[in-house]
Amino acid sequence: MPILIKTYRTVTSVLEPAVIGLLYWRQRQGREDRTRLGERRGYPSRQRPKGHLIWVHGASIGETLSLLPVVERLTQRGLSVVVTSGTRTSAALIARRLPPGAVHQFVPVDVPRYIRRFLDHWRPDLALVAESEIWPNTVFALDERHIPLVMVNGRMSDRSFQRWQKLPRIIGTLLERFALCLAQTSDDAVRLARLGAPRVLVSGNLKFDSPPPPADPRVVAHLSGLIAGRPVWLAASTHPGEENAIIAVHRALAQRHPHLLTIIAPRHPHRGPEVAALAERAGLRASQRSNGIHPDRATDVYVADTVGEMGLFFRLSPIVLMGGTLAPIGGHNPIEPAKLGAAILHGPHVHSATEIYEAIGKARGALMVKDSASLARAVSELLGNAALTRDMARAAADAVQALGGAVDRTMQSIEPFIVQAKLGARR
Structure with missing residues (x-):
């Protein structure tokens, strides 16, 4: 020994x-x-x-x-x-x-x-x-x-x-x-x-065979009704440093996309108050899921800081930015949002899940962005082109299915x- x-x-x-x-x-x-x-x-x-x-x-x-x-x-x-x-x-x-x-x-x-x-x-x-x-x-x-x-x-x-x-x-x-x-x-x-x-x-990879995270259909229907008609995108599993870029994107797009709702789900839910405070300091109105508050028409940033509800938020948003990819974390698994019908955006840092991102990217179900400026352009294009968003989502789902x-x-x-x-x- x-x-x-x-x-x-x-x-x-x-x-x-x-x-x-x-x-x-x-x-x-x-x-x-x-x-x-x-x-x-x-x-x-x-x-x-x-x-x-x-x-x-x-x-x-x-x-x-x-x-x-x-x-x-x-x-x-x-x-x-x-x-x-x-x-x-x-x-x-x-x-x-x-x-x-x-x-x-x-x-x-x-x-x-x-x-x-x-x-x-x-x-x-x-x-x-x-x-x-x-x-x-x-x-x-x-x-x-x-x-x-x-x-x-x-x-x-x-x-x-x-x-x-x-x-x-x-x-x-x-x-x-x-x-x-x-x-x-x-x-x-x-x-x-x-x-x-x-x-x-x-x-x-077993993750390709994992079932998508569940969600209560009644809760999905309720929140879908509350945000109906609004452009929505989700930043999932974010880390410190990434939320600033996401908030900057919201501010850049708010006039071009009226009533834009940005959902931020921090990787560690206890950071919810910190993320909400960042949005408030940027002049945006934020609310936290952990406080039992639902997004209303005045909510700019909704902080999804609860445990076990990612299936809900993946179902609410047709566009998902995967966290840990703008910061040098290595990238979190995009399989769940792909299975639930989302177009995937990610930063350059994906070394923890290279195979997955390469497969989805090759199928044109994912798009890489380098910074807040390119992220803003990508989100804006997808929000304004529903057909492109649907095509990306379908390609991402097919790529994941093929790797099972x-x-x-x-x-x-x-x-x-x-x-x-x-x-x-x-x-």
Whole structure:
């Protein structure tokens, strides 16, 4: 075992009291659920169901939601599933959408005692982790108990690959303990194999198979009625720095498009007051969804700062700018608005979802903008040309549909492990 991994395992054990302090600090910051803080230390809040159980983990919202079709297939096979994630937002969303036979827990922090406590209670027959979640203590604990570990929807960006190449023994030691890595793309597969993963297959991106986020039809109809006749566009999953550009676009277009309504959904809903204040300082009238206020004819900027309602806002707007693309974040997943009939706009920073943006762009369902000026021109053109907006939306939806099938390929690949679980066998 490399010395750095040994050091990591020792340090995380010795500094356990500091980890507890960090958790309480995060709780005071609103980043941890006070009533479920014990789960982060491996204490269960639910009973383990009888029979065979699969542990499925996604770090946050996107990863967790992409796993839902796999979770549903597993429960349909008669297996119980414990789904873990690490953020309050993902927990709130996933709790509403899990099928019968699956429960949610917060993932324990990667401290040896916390992981042991978690595994002692849940006793999984198989562990599936999404994308690039590689926590050393968790990997070794599963390996020591002979619990197969499979990476699903695996990603290894070029940036991460370059970093890991500087630590080849560490990443190789960890990846060799994965029974299987299912990569999103051939590029991801090559990088994982070069870093030491012994068995890698390409299964595609599970997010293409994820169902679009739900919305209450009555709420959709009500808000659609309130904004009927108004030009509307949505900036989704925005980050600091992007909202200023979006507000500038609204101001630039307001005279050309009377009664324009700009909806801003910050990536982190707790930033709602901050975003509303930015709009107010720019001389615009803003209201926040979290305050229970609906947009009226005088509302310029509507801040969608609630959890679990993106399906509503994607259905309200025919034009969607994806956040994290104007700021150097890497771009958030445009699949959901594409499935719900929106024309997609994005900035130049899309390295976290290159394949998706390239596919939609090649089909002419998405348009790249570089700054607030080019964004204003694109929004204005789409607002003034309904036929172009419809054509882009249709192209985006078709491109996403054509890239589906990852769930079927994933289930076929993990079938041997499911058979082992049902037979009560271990690797």
